[in-house]
Amino acid sequence: MAEQFKLVLKNADSPGYTPDMECYLKHGGYQALRKALATAPRDLPDGKKLSPQEVIRDDVKASGLRGRGGAGFSAGLKWSFVDRRSGKPIYLICNADESEPGTFKDRQILHKDPHQLIEGMVISCWANDVKLAYIYIRGEMPHGARILNQALREARAKGFLGKNILGVGYDLEIHVHRGAGAYICGEETGLIESLEGKRAYPRIKPPYFPAVLGLYMCPTIVNNVETLAAVKHIVEMGPVNYAKLGTPNNTGTRLVSLSGDVQKPGYFEIEVGKVTLGQLINDANFGGGLKPGRTLKAVIPGGSSSKVLKAGEVFKLKRKGADGQMTTVDVPLLDLPYDFDSLQAAGSMSGSGAIIVLDDSRSMVETLANLSEFYAHESCGQCTPCREGALWLAKGTHRLSHGEGRKVDAEYLLHIAQNIQGRTICAFGEAAAWPVLSFVKKFREEFEAHGAAAEAARKNSTSAGTHQH
Amino acid sequence: MAFSVPASLEAELDELTTHYPVKRSASLMYLHALQEHFGFISPEAIAWTARKLDLQPINVYELVTFYPMFRQEPLGKTQIKVCRTLSCALAGSGALRDHYCKKLGLDPHKHVPQTTPDGKYTVEFVECLADCGNAPVVMVNDDLRGKVSLAEADRVLTQ
Ligand SMILES: Cc1cc2nc3c(=O)[nH]c(=O)nc-3n(C[C@H](O)[C@H](O)[C@H](O)COP(=O)(O)O)c2cc1C
Ligand code: SF4
Numbered sequence: 200m201a202e203q204f205k206l207v208l209k210n211a212d213s214p215g216y217t218p219d220m221e222c223y224l225k226h227g228g229y230q231a232l233r234k235a236l237a238t239a240p241r242d243l244p245d246g247k248k249l250s251p252q253e254v255i256r257d258d259v260k261a262s263g264l265r266g267r268g269g270a271g272f273s274a275g276l277k278w279s280f281v282d283r284r285s286g287k288p289i290y291l292i293c294n295a296d297e298s299e300p301g302t303f304k305d306r307q308i309l310h311k312d313p314h315q316l317i318e319g320m321v322i323s324c325w326a327n328d329v330k331l332a333y334i335y336i337r338g339e340m341p342h343g344a345r346i347l348n349q350a351l352r353e354a355r356a357k358g359f360l361g362k363n364i365l366g367v368g369y370d371l372e373i374h375v376h377r378g379a380g381a382y383i384c385g386e387e388t389g390l391i392e393s394l395e396g397k398r399a400y401p402r403i404k405p406p407y408f409p410a411v412l413g414l415y416m417c418p419t420i421v422n423n424v425e426t427l428a429a430v431k432h433i434v435e436m437g438p439v440n441y442a443k444l445g446t447p448n449n450t451g452t453r454l455v456s457l458s459g460d461v462q463k464p465g466y467f468e469i470e471v472g473k474v475t476l477g478q479l480i481n482d483a484n485f486g487g488g489l490k491p492g493r494t495l496k497a498v499i500p501g502g503s504s505s506k507v508l509k510a511g512e513v514f515k516l517k518r519k520g521a522d523g524q525m526t527t528v529d530v531p532l533l534d535l536p537y538d539f540d541s542l543q544a545a546g547s548m549s550g551s552g553a554i555i556v557l558d559d560s561r562s563m564v565e566t567l568a569n570l571s572e573f574y575a576h577e578s579c580g581q582c583t584p585c586r587e588g589a590l591w592l593a594k595g596t597h598r599l600s601h602g603e604g605r606k607v608d609a610e611y612l613l614h615i616a617q618n619i620q621g622r623t624i625c626a627f628g629e630a631a632a633w634p635v636l637s638f639v640k641k642f643r644e645e646f647e648a649h650g651a652a653a654e655a656a657r658k659n660s661t662s663a664g665t666h667q668h
Numbered sequence: 669m670a671f672s673v674p675a676s677l678e679a680e681l682d683e684l685t686t687h688y689p690v691k692r693s694a695s696l697m698y699l700h701a702l703q704e705h706f707g708f709i710s711p712e713a714i715a716w717t718a719r720k721l722d723l724q725p726i727n728v729y730e731l732v733t734f735y736p737m738f739r740q741e742p743l744g745k746t747q748i749k750v751c752r753t754l755s756c757a758l759a760g761s762g763a764l765r766d767h768y769c770k771k772l773g774l775d776p777h778k779h780v781p782q783t784t785p786d787g788k789y790t791v792e793f794v795e796c797l798a799d800c801g802n803a804p805v806v807m808v809n810d811d812l813r814g815k816v817s818l819a820e821a822d823r824v825l826t827q
């Protein structure tokens with residue numbers, strides 16, 4: 200039977216564990232930081248020498264760690280893009296906005312084990328010559344902000360933060376910054392604008408890649424909470440051992456948020472790709488299966504923005520055979536390993552690691568109407584295709600789900616969504632379009648039937664009306 | 669009553685300003701603190717923040733109108749935010765919200781915050797509160813409540 204593998208949440212979820220410094224130290228806390236700061240320079244075969252900071256950056260790259268915030272981009276590669284020659288300060292921001300619907304995993308780290316995040320951040324900052332860093336936490340987590348502030352005070356008092364950290368002459372400050380209820384603050388450039396005290400209007404890339412022109416137009420690293428927490432473990436266990444967890448190109452552990460129509464919704468930590476979507480939904484160790492008498496209809500596999508997968512779908516995945524040859528194999532939906540590459544090969548993404556399960560009692564029209572309303576509400580409004588399009592999508596799905604639609608609305612929704620994606624400043628445009636494109640394409644009959652039924656009902660009521668005259 | 673920020677709060681905010689190399693960055697944190705103290709963001713609070721951070725009032729006002737958590741009028745003593753988004757909707761958050769609105773005489777079709785005439789409660793439909801595993805989720809002032817039944821929803825009103 201598939202099992203959880205607790206690394207990041209190992210302590211947080213053990214009985215009696217508390218978020219204070221004393222408890223963290225009792226569990227080996229800040230040893231990874233000591234280890235990092237004592238890193239020796241490394242000689243490379245080509246005669247080059249890596250500084251201790253470069254060694255850590257190299258290790259993070261070698262660990263294979265991929266960003267846990269949504270895009271799954273290599274953390275080490277992201278760090279390597281940082282402009283270190285500009286002479287400007289380098290900033291690091293921890294993205295604790297946790298706003299992708301379906302996602303509730305960063306919350307676990309922030310509230311239960313804040314020091315683990317702080318340790319990961321101090322190591323990451325040291326490795327990247329960062330002197331000032333921020334934790335951008337969503338406004339609706341006031342307790343989380345208090346817990347973090349308390350933990351930061353404790354870390355300063357112990358010399359893990361502030362001036363001359365652990366006597367090695369390194370200075371770092373980390374501050375908590377609170378958002379105020381806008382989803383778009385999770386998008387890294389929107390987050391940066393918000394941290395600058397402005398509306399969270401995302402910036403256009405190029406030229407505003409955070410690694411070059413980020414916070415205050417200085418080089419900036421933005422990483423997710425879980426990504427930064429993982430850095431601590433990479434240092435602690437070494438990149439080779441970390442990379443042994445999970446599967447090739449999908450290393451380490453990952454926190455999965457499971458919600459919707461399962462018996463036991465909740466968060467689980469797994470080795471990436473070692474557990475399948477079906478196991479996550481059905482195993483007693485995880486979701487515990489669907490509600491009695493229900494069958495699976497669809498799975499939203501990586502946060503509300505990811506493309507929906509339909510029960511019974513079979514995907515073509517490339518696999519390396521025992522002979523080292525790549526072959527294409529058929530993989531049914533529930534046998535998809537839960538990792539970055541498999542979900543991408545299935546035409547969707549593992550995104551923020553949030554799985555929302557839909558059973559046969561659910562209307563796909565209503566479900567999409569719910570999601571589209573979210574995107575209409577959260578568009579920042581800068582780009583016309585997104586601002587107007589997201590609103591039209593919401594109106595179109597709303598009228599379909601309220602018996603006021605037309606059969607052609609399915610086509611109309613696809614048309615709008617196609618005209619949003621790829622035409623906007625930030626990836627929110629895709630986030631709004633993808634659910635629509637996938638829902639309507641995969642459940643077209645249902646959308647058309649809703650529209651046709653509404654048309655028929657209207658026709659009946661008008662002919663009934665004429666009759667009375 | 670004239671608008672006045674207590675010295676202790678001002679000192680706290682002055683310290684917060686030092687967290688940022690550019691003062692303007694502190695504006696969201698100012699607004700949070702002022703809203704916590706006064707219950708909402710008044711034009712005076714906007715002007716005060718602008719003065720403190722060397723900004724024009726419009727720079728602060730545009731934040732108040734952009735970020736959903738900031739309010740320009742006083743809200744109820746108990747603020748009830750019911751999550752509207754998918755996982756909670758699947759678990760019946762629509763019914764929870766209707767229940768609150770019916771009990772308190774508010775319009776269930778409005779998503780914006782609505783306050784009872786006696787100023788006791790404000791009910792609002794909000795987007796995902798990042799606790800979807802405990803759906804349906806309701807936030808009561810600063811506290812999250814998960815797996816909220818109608819009976820539990822009523823308890824919020826009697827406490
Ligand atoms: C609309 C939108 C919302 C996002 N929301 C979040 C979020 O809430 N938390 C997060 O960590 N990343 C979010 N991201 C991804 C960030 O832009 C960024 O890629 C991420 O924080 C990088 O961290 P990582 O490389 O460690 O994953 C969002 C992206 C988009 C386009
Ligand atoms: S795509 Fe949407 S959210 Fe992103 S910048 Fe444009 S309008 Fe704003």
Ligand code: FES
Binds near residue numbers: 757
């Ligand atoms: S959908 Fe309600 S907390 Fe996420």
